[in-house]
Amino acid sequence: xxxxxxxxxxxxxxxxxxxxxxxxxxxxxxxxxxxxxxxxxxxxxxxxxxxxxxxxxxxxxxxxxxxxxxxxxxxxxxxxxxxxxxxxxxxxxxxxxxxxxxxxxxxxxxxxxxxxxxxxxxxxxxxxxxx
Numbered sequence: 001x002x003x004x005x006x007x008x009x010x011x012x013x014x015x016x017x018x019x020x021x022x023x024x025x026x027x028x029x030x031x032x033x034x035x036x037x038x039x040x041x042x043x044x045x046x047x048x049x050x051x052x053x054x055x056x057x058x059x060x061x062x063x064x065x066x067x068x069x070x071x072x073x074x075x076x077x078x079x080x081x082x083x084x085x086x087x088x089x090x091x092x093x094x095x096x097x098x099x100x101x102x103x104x105x106x107x108x109x110x111x112x113x114x115x116x117x118x119x120x121x122x123x124x125x126x127x128x129x130x131x
Contacts, residue, residue, distance in 0.1 A: 006101075006111040013101040023106045030099035036092045044089065050082035 004012075019025075044051050055076045060069065081089060104111045 006115060009097075010101045010104060010111050013098055014105045017102050017105070021106070023103070026099055026102045026106055030096065030103055033092065033096040033099050037089065037096055040085070040089045040092045044081055044085040048082060048085050049079075050085050051077055051079040054078060 017026075041051075045053055053076050058074070059072050064072070101111060103109075104114070
């Protein structure tokens, strides 16, 4: 069986979502799912300890090259998610993706087109996309 596409996923979500079809319910569930992603990452740091955060000022200089910036700027994370935490974080990300898909369905937005448009913008604008 080939990997599912975003369209496949979006159609499946449309078939499965019965209880929370209101856009208001979808928005609140998507928000809740995002908060659960945040919480599982925090738990990986504070309870499991498989990853750590070492936040500090980024050594950014407007005169540095893009390659220098890529080498110097950090995520502030050290370590790697353990198998258990990675599974839980992935599960919560999946729920968030589920409700994003439900929102796309409610608004009649094609997730694949959103992805393609965003991909083209990133490719065209590069680092200026995030400015």
